[in-house]
Amino acid sequence: MRCPPASTDLATRLVSPRTKAANDGMPNACSLWGPVAVESHPTFVIFDLFGTLVPAPASSERRAAAAQLAWAMRVPMAVAETALSGSWRARHDGQLRSASVVAMHFIERCGASPARTNEVEAVLARLAHHRLQADRALLQALKELRQGGIRLAVLSDASPDVAEAWDHSELASHFDVAVFSCWAGAVKPDRRLFQRVLAKLGAEAGQVLYCGDGGGDELAGAERAGMRALRVTRRGGPTGLVFGEAQWSGRTIPAVEALPSLLDGWGAR
Known part of the structure; x- marks a missing residue:
């Protein structure tokens, strides 16, 4: 100390x-x-x-979050990881003002089907709940x-x-x-x-x-x-x-x- x-x-x-x-x-x-x-x-x-x-969060936790998002969007892990790390400022500075908008942002950036939006939003909610323990x-x-x-x-x-x-x-x-x-x-x-x-x-x-x-x-x-x-x-x-x-x-x-x-x-x- x-x-x-x-x-x-x-x-x-x-x-x-x-x-x-x-x-x-x-x-x-x-x-x-x-x-x-x-x-x-x-x-x-x-x-x-x-x-x-x-x-x-540790790097391992960030990778685990990317893996869950990749599964929800049915995209490769590397694609989801890039979208997650590359969106930090947009997710934090007010450009994206709700979890549903964040989910749609990931869908668009990863080229995933819009039909997966609710699934992505559910993953985000689950991860957020875990992080606030x-x-x-x-x-x-x-x-x-x-x-x-x-x-x-x-x-x-x-x-x-x-x-x-x-x-x-x-x-x-x-x-x-x-x-x-x-x-x-x-x-x-x-x-x-x-x-x-x-x-x-x-x-x-x-x-x-x-x-x-x-x-x-x-x-x-x-x-x-x-x-x-x-x-x-x-x-x-x-x-x-x-x-x-x-x-x-x-x-x-x-x-x-x-x-x-x-x-x-x-x-x-």
Whole structure:
């Protein structure tokens, strides 16, 4: 886990978790965070989705998804894989605004029969449902944050099939607001996304802590929007697929599950 010297600017903007963590068998909090100055407690936390709340997809998962789409369209695997990888931006930046439109897009690009559209849409829905499965420990951490009075939002570069599946996921009930790039018409780090989620929360940027694995240059984007930003080590491991990642020299925590302890100790010297 990366941890810059305590004298860095960002180190003065986050407050350590419980300092006696070493006594209960956990790493000493100061070894993770260092001495930091007191700042106003955040009342809102905005999370990235993939790589932060749920695993970033691995290459093997992407190939498996392409295989299912190929079967649904009755086209060669290589054709479906090319269509899937080549459509990332169109699926995420608002060009394709529903799962049915995404399905028709794949049909057209792969030269498949339009009669297969419903089958392709069913595959997309099934894959989206699977991708939104969350760990029990993470769901518990979100519950603890809300019990502590923190309002939560998710801001994700996501395709319409994922956005449509969100309300039926276990994650959805833990969040006050969800903003998806496919419906907002922009991808990270576009400032409009951060402005959209702030408006939906009714929050000022200075009240917000943004947490993400760093894809899409989201951490710098959040800071440019006036938020505090915190990197979460990528869920699913370093081999997870990520787009537009930029170097980050600020604070990192090992997982979202560590956040309740951090916020519990906010303001303690």
